[in-house]
Amino acid sequence: xxxxxxxxxxxxxxxxxxxxxxxxxxxxxxxxxxxxxxxxxxxxxxxxxxxxxxxxxxxxxxxxxxxxxxxxx
Amino acid sequence: xxxxxxxxxxxxxxxxxxxxxxxxxxxxxxxxxxxxxxxxxxxxxxxxxxxxxxxxxxxxxxxxxxxxxxxxxxxxxxxxxxxxxxxxxxxxxxxxxxxxxxxxxxxxxxxxxxxxxxxxxxxxxxxxxxxxxxxxxxxxxxxxxxxxxxxxxxx
Numbered sequence: 020x021x022x023x024x025x026x027x028x029x030x031x032x033x034x035x036x037x038x039x040x041x042x043x044x045x046x047x048x049x050x051x052x053x054x055x056x057x058x059x060x061x062x063x064x065x066x067x068x069x070x071x072x073x074x075x076x077x078x079x080x081x082x083x084x085x086x087x088x089x090x091x092x
Numbered sequence: 093x094x095x096x097x098x099x100x101x102x103x104x105x106x107x108x109x110x111x112x113x114x115x116x117x118x119x120x121x122x123x124x125x126x127x128x129x130x131x132x133x134x135x136x137x138x139x140x141x142x143x144x145x146x147x148x149x150x151x152x153x154x155x156x157x158x159x160x161x162x163x164x165x166x167x168x169x170x171x172x173x174x175x176x177x178x179x180x181x182x183x184x185x186x187x188x189x190x191x192x193x194x195x196x197x198x199x200x201x202x203x204x205x206x207x208x209x210x211x212x213x214x215x216x217x218x219x220x221x222x223x224x225x226x227x228x229x230x231x232x233x234x235x236x237x238x239x240x241x242x243x244x245x246x247x
Contacts, residue, residue: 021141022140022141022142022144023096023099023140023141023144023146025096026096026099026169026172028217030217031217033189034189034191034215034216034217035216035217037185037186037188037189037191038174038182038185038186038189038191038211038216039094039174039176039182040094040176040178040181040182040185041094050094050095050096050174051093051094051095052095052096052144053095053096055096063217064168064169065099065168065169065172066169068099068146068169070117070140071141078116080101080109080112080113080116080117081101081102081103081109081148081167081168081169082101082103082166082167082168082169083099083101083168083169085116085117087117
């Protein structure tokens with residue numbers, strides 16, 4: 020595991036954009052070093068942590084999905 | 093500057109989660125506090141890339157917001173810490189969008205002085221998100237992994 024790339028959130032993006040002042044690109048909040056991608060759903064929560072890693076893998080830790088992906092060439 | 097600094101998990105079994113984080117992610121704790129004053133949670137910090145961290149909190153006192161949240165919603169992400177450069181400018185944006193502030197801190201940390209603001213989860217959408225801003229350059233080269241924040245969940 021080498022770096023934090025972003026998170027995925029069930030909930031409205033506008034409030035996070037207002038809180039950070041970061042630009043929204045569709046449903047994705049673009050931070051300097053990561054993204055927060057928003058979608059609809061019945062329960063608002065941060066559902067996923069996106070990590071850069073040496074191998075592709077997905078796992079559940081503490082009730083949150085962790086998605087590990089190798090860096091794109 | 094707008095950075096994703098620290099996702100924070102709330103768990104009822106921090107020892108088991110620590111073992112999973114070590115085994116599945118290969119991460120070791122770089123900091124641990126048995127109880128964060130005022131919040132009733134323990135806090136374990138794991139380095140997650142350059143100057144960013146994963147935090148695992150567990151309720152150590154009954155009747156705290158963390159304990160109630162764990163009982164109500166179970167394990168999950170309880171907070172996300174975001175860093176912004178201008179907290180004063182943020183204050184105006186928050187007011188303009190009706191986002192309430194539930195707590196503010198401004199105190200020295202191991203790696204300099206940081207101000208932080210906890211936002212009301214009902215206004216941001218759970219989890220409670222928090223923004224921090226370093227108000228003074230780093231004063232110490234040492235790192236305990238708590239450079240960006242003061243304490244933990246307010247949701």
